[in-house]
Amino acid sequence: MARIPVHGSCHICGVYTKLSFEHVPPRSAFNNRPILFQAGEDMLRAADPDDVKQIAQRGAGAHTLCPKCNNDTGRWYGGGFAEFAHQAMAVLHHTRGRATLYCSFDLFPLRVFKQVICMFFSINGPSFARANPELVNFVLNREASGLNPKYGVYGYYNASARGRSSGVAASASLSSGTSTIRVMSEAAFPPLGFLLAFSSEPPDDRLVDLSFMAKYHYNDRKDLVFRLPVLPVYTGFPGDYRDRDTVRRQAGETMAAMRTNGRDGA
Secondary structure, eight states, rough: OOOOOEEOOOTTTEEEEEEEESSSSSEEEEEESSSEEEEEHHHHHHHSSSOOEEEEOOOSSSEEEEHHHHHHHHHIHHHHHHHHHHHHHHHHTTTOOOOOOEEEEEEHHHHHHHHHHHHHHSSHHHHHHHHHHHHHHHHTTTTTOOOTEEEEEEEEESSSSSSEEEEEEEEEEEEEEEEEEEEEEEEEEEEEEEEEEESSOOOOOEEEEEGGGGGSSOOOOOEEOOOBOOOOSSSSSOOOOHHHHHHHHHHHHHHHHHHHHHHHHH
16 A cells, blocks of 8 residues: 655755655664654653553654755765664674773764754754754755854663654753753664753763764764763653663652652641
């Protein structure tokens, strides 16, 4: 049966047209088979993250880009990103998912970085491009380098069997009477995860700042050495790196406190 065409505004250029299916991340970066993957809003609706059983049969992605943006960005950046993903997967394989050392990566930094930005366009709606025109110019101009410091891109290893994506969201934390607001979007798919922060600090100090990769030129191939942390991806909350046991323990403690308060207030 022929698939029904999907029309809408391209998430990068904004043109209203027939949209093509964009794999996030690229198919060649281990995204070519069914996987347990859900958007953040799906996981947030679930009472228990273990209840989320959505399987992306075609790999994770959606109809988000016009054919031109899909083909151009895929041709320019997809291969470079896939190389990085395969090297990261090899690190996790050889360390059995417990990478702790600095590792050397042979890669095209700018191509990897721009593919990551392209992923955030697909995760978010067309309004993301309208709100961030400089990111549009950044990915549609293959040779453009350098990024406004208000954007921070952070990375980590995702050794779990889960992927998650979250559009732009805000979180607030209170410490010593001071409130901290963080605005972020996240894309996590084995073996990597990325968080885009907007004029705010990352939610976890273990995340590694990869923003420096934007300074390179398109054809620069570099041997870069850095240590990415292995972080759990369990809940649907962007920037939440608690593992399953911690989430369940804290949920039990919260329920116990609520029952105690309920009895005390009776």
